[in-house]
Amino acid sequence: MSAAGRFFCADAAGARGDLLAGTAPYGSVWVLVEYPGGWPPNGFDGLDLDPHVKGVVFRAAQTVRARILLIRRHGRRAAEGPRRWAVLRHGVNGAYRQSWGTWDRAEELTGIVGALDAPGDLGHPPVVLVCAHGLHDVCCAVRGRPVARALSLRWPRLVWECTHVGGDRFAANVVVAPDGVYYGRLDAPSSVTAVEQHLADRIHADHLRGYTDLFPPQQAAVAEALRRFGPAGRHAYAVEETLRDHDRWRIRLAGRPPWPASLDVEVRSHHAAPTLLTCRGRAASSAVSYEVTSLRAG
Structure with a gap:
């Protein structure tokens, strides 16, 4: 609760001492759709796109229990060239695979369906996702955007703001995919340290919510x-x-x-x-x- 009496879930969770470990949602596949503008509260579902296209993509994602996230560069920068989409997959053997495409028209998003059926490519760098979905939860914006700014300055090609990833009360939340690692209760300095260590394959218990394949x-x-x-x-x-x-x-x-x-x-x-x-x-x-x-x- 702030001095003005407004309720903030992350402040309340911190005051209660809610445990971080064991709070990462289960899953191993992510669908990313670049959308630089404002995001509706319900993310991809709420976009003003062809309902048939959205339905096809949603059903294909649901089949493999994939989470669909809207993404954008920090500061809502306009996309350089066509907007991008991606399918990220953490394989059962631990392999990290990614498929990337572009879209200008809604029907081009159906390429996601084929990518969900394909194994994907090895060798891509990880994607660092920062939840900054303010219309879903205020704490995600208030705490997420400073983290997105700090990480974007350090790793501009890896970092994206994204829609709701779960666990608003642990904002700021960062997900590294397709590694499938959730971090929470981050601020700008601690986020840079956590991601730097993660990229060096040194995961710390501090701020760790969990691995999504567990x-x-x-x-x-x-x-x-x-x-x-x-x-x-x-x-x-x-x-x-x-x-x-x-x-x-x-x-x-x-x-x-x-x-x-x-x-x-x-x-x-x-x-x-x-x-x-x-x-x-x-x-x-x-x-x-x-x-x-x-x-x-x-």
């Missing part, structure tokens, strides 16, 4: 390993086994040298008291958090 308790387990044993590469730890007993999980991680070869992590989930979780929320909701209760090297 489920929440697994994300929390990996974050605790990073916190305990130091920053490590994106694939330094693999989940070997996950056992659940009601609100408790026992997760076995396998580490690559020089990290511990085997870790047994116990995680417990908690349902918080209902509260407003977004700036525009009209009803209280109960968030689930994941707390690591023990970690033992095998």
